[in-house]
Amino acid sequence: MNIDELRDRIDATDRELVRLLAERQELSRHIGEEKHRVGLPVLDAARERLVIERVRAMAHEFGADEQDIERVYQRVIEAAKAVQHTTVAFQGEPGAFSEEAAMEFFGRAVTTCPCESFDDVFTSVTEERTRFGIVPVENSSEGSISRVYDLFLDHDVRVCGETALRIVHCLIAGTNTSLGDIRRVYSHPQALGQCREFLAHLGCELVPAYDTAGSVKMVSEQRSGEAAAVAGARAAELYGMRVVATGIEDSKSNYTRFFILSKRDVPPSGQDKTSIVFSVRHEPGALYEALRVLAERGVNLTKIESRPTRQQPWEYNFYLDFEGHRLDPQFSEALRSIEPYCIFVRVLGSYPKAKPVWKTL
Numbered sequence: 001m002n003i004d005e006l007r008d009r010i011d012a013t014d015r016e017l018v019r020l021l022a023e024r025q026e027l028s029r030h031i032g033e034e035k036h037r038v039g040l041p042v043l044d045a046a047r048e049r050l051v052i053e054r055v056r057a058m059a060h061e062f063g064a065d066e067q068d069i070e071r072v073y074q075r076v077i078e079a080a081k082a083v084q085h086t087t088v089a090f091q092g093e094p095g096a097f098s099e100e101a102a103m104e105f106f107g108r109a110v111t112t113c114p115c116e117s118f119d120d121v122f123t124s125v126t127e128e129r130t131r132f133g134i135v136p137v138e139n140s141s142e143g144s145i146s147r148v149y150d151l152f153l154d155h156d157v158r159v160c161g162e163t164a165l166r167i168v169h170c171l172i173a174g175t176n177t178s179l180g181d182i183r184r185v186y187s188h189p190q191a192l193g194q195c196r197e198f199l200a201h202l203g204c205e206l207v208p209a210y211d212t213a214g215s216v217k218m219v220s221e222q223r224s225g226e227a228a229a230v231a232g233a234r235a236a237e238l239y240g241m242r243v244v245a246t247g248i249e250d251s252k253s254n255y256t257r258f259f260i261l262s263k264r265d266v267p268p269s270g271q272d273k274t275s276i277v278f279s280v281r282h283e284p285g286a287l288y289e290a291l292r293v294l295a296e297r298g299v300n301l302t303k304i305e306s307r308p309t310r311q312q313p314w315e316y317n318f319y320l321d322f323e324g325h326r327l328d329p330q331f332s333e334a335l336r337s338i339e340p341y342c343i344f345v346r347v348l349g350s351y352p353k354a355k356p357v358w359k360t361l
Helices: 003-038 045-061 066-083 097-106 118-126 146-151 189-194 196-202 212-222 233-238 286-296 329-341
Strands: 087-091 111-115 132-139 158-166 170-173 184-187 205-208 227-231 242-246 255-262 272-280 301-308 316-323 342-352
Touching (some): 003 066, 087 118, 097 132, 097 158, 097 212, 097 255, 111 118, 118 132, 118 255, 132 146, 146 301, 170 212, 170 233, 184 189, 184 212, 189 196, 189 205, 212 227, 233 242, 272 286, 272 329, 286 301
Parallel strands (some): 087 111, 087 132, 184 227
Antiparallel strands (some): 132 255, 170 242, 272 342
16 A cells, blocks of 8 residues: 555544544543442542553554553543543642642543632532542642641541642743842742742742742732742743743752542552541550551551641641551551540541652652
8 A cells, every 4th residue: 555545544543533532432421420420439540440451451462552552541531531520629820730730630621620728629629519629738848738637627528549740840920021130039838948049049039929820820910020920830821921940949859749639438449548637645655556556457657747636735636648448458457446545536538549750750
């Protein structure tokens, strides 16, 4: 066959592929409706992994590159979740890193709903105005976002997923503003803290704002040639601004971890983590005993930190992550075993572990 004949066959194949993808999307939409009717979660990591394993096997069978086919099907799965009415609340204006993390987790076609505060994100999920929420819980440079952890005690939501986003900060200003013109820099306090060295050399006034993308929007509305903001490059594009400098964060291993919130649990995927909060009795050795019980049952802790109870001075709640799903017999028994040493124990959620992207650095 000559090249024109080969291209004709490609065109015919493309048409059939699009027809089949459209059929798959329609089936996914029906699955989403059925999940909603019977109260099943949209997210099903075990099913997604099974689909990927199956298509990799088929790729091998037909002599195609397994990694290439997997990348294609990751996008197919993202599109399937999008038609299952995936709406996600996030804190900030469009272009915020939380919105970017939502798109990384759910796919670019996800419907995002901006909220003014973290409280509003939790409320949106609690009242089921959106099916999901996304909130940052810790940054590799600046540590935990305390307000988010406190809100878990006030709302009946579950952690159903996690994702880690590489945070690349940009200095953003008006199209006619140069670096030497800038006198004030706006951004969220965490973002300003992550860019201390660059901003110190800049010698400008640092002005805290409630959101990174929101600070870009504010600077664009001010039309001041002396103001700039710290945010992601997408925010500059959305608000018609210019990136004056990119990669201004102090650490090039700057990641933020996000929790995905939902009203519903997700089933075990085989590669899970569980987050809990508990408070121990105010007596010597109480915390040690609780942790000893977990250690004796082979529970591998990945994080533990304390937060004030907000009820009595110098009394604390402990937030803990461990590997495994709360429904696994080993871990459900471990959770029951620590109850005698605790005032309360609450499971925030079990969810598939995020891919450890930072290990590739």
